[in-house]
Amino acid sequence: xxxxxxxxMVAAYQRDGAVLVKGLWFDWVDVIAAGIERNMAEPGPxxxxxxxxxxxxxxxxxxxxxxxxxxxxxxxxxSDVAEVAARLMGSDTVQVFHDHVLVKEPGTTKATPWHQDxxxxxxxxxxxxxxxxxxxxVKEATLRLVAGSHLWEKEVLPTRWLSEENFYPDPEAYMPVxxxxxxxMRVLEWQMEPGDAVAFDFRTLHGARGNTATARRRAxxxxxxxxxxxxxxxxxxxxxxFPGHDMQPGDxxxxxxxxxxxxxxx
Ligand SMILES: O=C(O)CCC(=O)C(=O)O
Numbered sequence: 001x002x003x004x005x006x007x008x009m010v011a012a013y014q015r016d017g018a019v020l021v022k023g024l025w026f027d028w029v030d031v032i033a034a035g036i037e038r039n040m041a042e043p044g045p046x047x048x049x050x051x052x053x054x055x056x057x058x059x060x061x062x063x064x065x066x067x068x069x070x071x072x073x074x075x076x077x078x079s080d081v082a083e084v085a086a087r088l089m090g091s092d093t094v095q096v097f098h099d100h101v102l103v104k105e106p107g108t109t110k111a112t113p114w115h116q117d118x119x120x121x122x123x124x125x126x127x128x129x130x131x132x133x134x135x136x137x138v139k140e141a142t143l144r145l146v147a148g149s150h151l152w153e154k155e156v157l158p159t160r161w162l163s164e165e166n167f168y169p170d171p172e173a174y175m176p177v178x179x180x181x182x183x184x185m186r187v188l189e190w191q192m193e194p195g196d197a198v199a200f201d202f203r204t205l206h207g208a209r210g211n212t213a214t215a216r217r218r219a220x221x222x223x224x225x226x227x228x229x230x231x232x233x234x235x236x237x238x239x240x241x242f243p244g245h246d247m248q249p250g251d252x253x254x255x256x257x258x259x260x261x262x263x264x265x266x
Contacts, residue, residue: 002080003021003023003024003080003083003084005021005083005084005087005088009021009088010087010088010090013088013129013199013201014090015147015148016145016147016148016188016204017145017147017148017149017150017151017200017201017203017204018145018147018188018198018199018200018201018204018206019088019198019199019200020190020192020196020197020198020199021084021131021196021197021198021199022193022196023193023195023196024079024080024081024084024131024133024195024196024197025075025079025081025131025133025195025197025220026193026194026195026196027079027195028074028075028079028195029135029194029195031071031074031075032071032072032075032133032135032220033135033218034071035069035070035071035072035075035101035220036101036103036135036218036220038069038071039062039065039069039072039101040060040062040101040103043060043062044062044063044064044065044068046062046063046064046240047060047061047062048060048061048062048161048162050110050161050162051108051110051162052162055108055109055110056107056108056109057104057105057106057107057108057109057110057210057211058103058104058105058108059102059103059104059105059108059110059112060101060102060103060105061100061101061102061103062100062101063098063099063100063101063240064098064099064240064242065099065101066096066098066099066222069099072099072220075220075222076096076099076222076261077261081131081222081224081261082094082224082261082262083262084131084199085129085131085199085224085226085261085262086226086262088129088199089127089128089129089224089226089227090127090226091127091226091227091228092226092227092262092263092264092265093226093227093260093262093263093264094224094225094226094260094261094262095224095225095226095229095252095253095255095258095259095260095261096222096223096224096258096259096261097121097123097128097223097224097225097253097258098223098240099220099221099222099223100130100220100221100222100223101218101219101220101221102132102208102219102221103216103217103218103219104141104208104210104211104216104217105211105216105217106211106213106214106215106216107211107212108141108210108211108217109210109211109212110210111207111208111209111210112161112207112208113159113161113164113177113207114146114156114177114178114179114180114205114206114207115156115158115159115177115205115206115207116149116155116156116158116202116203116204116205116206117130117202117203117206117223118155118202118203119155119156119157119158119167119168119174119234120158120167120238120239121202121223121234121238121239121240122231122232122233122234122238122242122245122247123202123225123229123230123231123232123253124229124230124231124232125225125226125228125229125230126201126228127225127226127227127228127229128201128202128203128223128224128225128226128229129199129200129201129202129223129224129225129226130199130200130201130202130221130222130223130224131197131198131199131221131222131224132197132198132200132219132220132221133192133195133196133197133198133219133220133221133222134192134194134196134217134218134219135194135195135218135219135220136194136215136216136217136218137191137192137193137194137215138191138192138217138219139191139213140209140210140211140212140213140217141208141209141210141211141212141213141217142189142190142191142192142208142209143189143190143198143200143206143207143208143219144180144187144188144189144206144207144208144209145187145188145189145198145200145204145205145206146178146180146185146186146187146188146204146205146206147185147186147187147188148186149185149203149204149205150200150201150202150203150204151203152175152203152205154174154175155173155174155175155203156174156175156176156177156178156205157171157174157175157176157177158174159177167236167239168234168235168236169235169236170235173235178205180205189209202223224261225253225258227264229252229253230249230250230251230252231245231247231248231249231250231251231252231253232249233249242257245257
């Protein structure tokens with residue numbers, strides 16, 4: 001199934017910092033689900049459990065595994081995702097940043113805290129996109145995104161999901177985490193079928209509801225960057241850290257670690 005990206009979707013992505021891409025990975029649901037199972041059976045060094053003792057359910061996440069998980073490699077290389085990313089970002093090039101798996105087992109009432117991904121990353125720029133895609137129908141544990149927050153002047157304070165501590169030593173450099181519901185912000189959220197994807201800018205404030213359903217909520221998120229994305233220094237170890245990356249501020253992401261899915265003119 002070819003995925004259609006309309007001009008309206010591009011405009012919505014640019015304006016709101018998020019858009020629903022129906023059926024992006026509809027043909028890849030079983031492959032992604034197998035990759036998630038492999039990832040959970042063989043977690044990597046960054047795998048985390050995100051619940052405190054006594055909190056119900058299980059909230060597992062892990063990232064930066066696509067190079068060792070053949071199912072993820074196949075989806076990244078063979079699906080339409082690079083073309084869709086290029087259209088939404090308005091970019092000639094598309095590079096892989098990393099993959100992220102986020103699984104909320106049934107009865108995980110914990111909401112994913114509101115955050116922007118950008119401040120955790122060593123990437124700055126206006127041409128970025130994450131594709132968050134469930135392999136289960138999602139009615140309860142939806143992703144929630146604040147429309148227009150990718151254009152905010154100041155970044156939102158990154159925090160640690162489990163301990164709730166500040167991620168970097170200087171909280172003054174950031175704006176405090178807002179409460180979008182209490183503050184009447186426009187929150188986008190969609191009920192989704194397996195293989196649908198929410199595309200969102202690294203700067204878009206987002207979180208997710210708890211999983212009160214009786215079914216699992218397994219999601220795969222692929223993070224890609226475009227033409228203007230550059231390495232930026234952060235006031236501490238980033239997440240993901242990519243130790244030994246050896247890049248300097250202003251560099252494009254090194255292509256031997258962050259390969260191109262699409263090059264200019266291709
Ligand atoms: O799946 C979730 O609960 C949150 C997803 C998220 O924050 C992300 O993909 O950046």
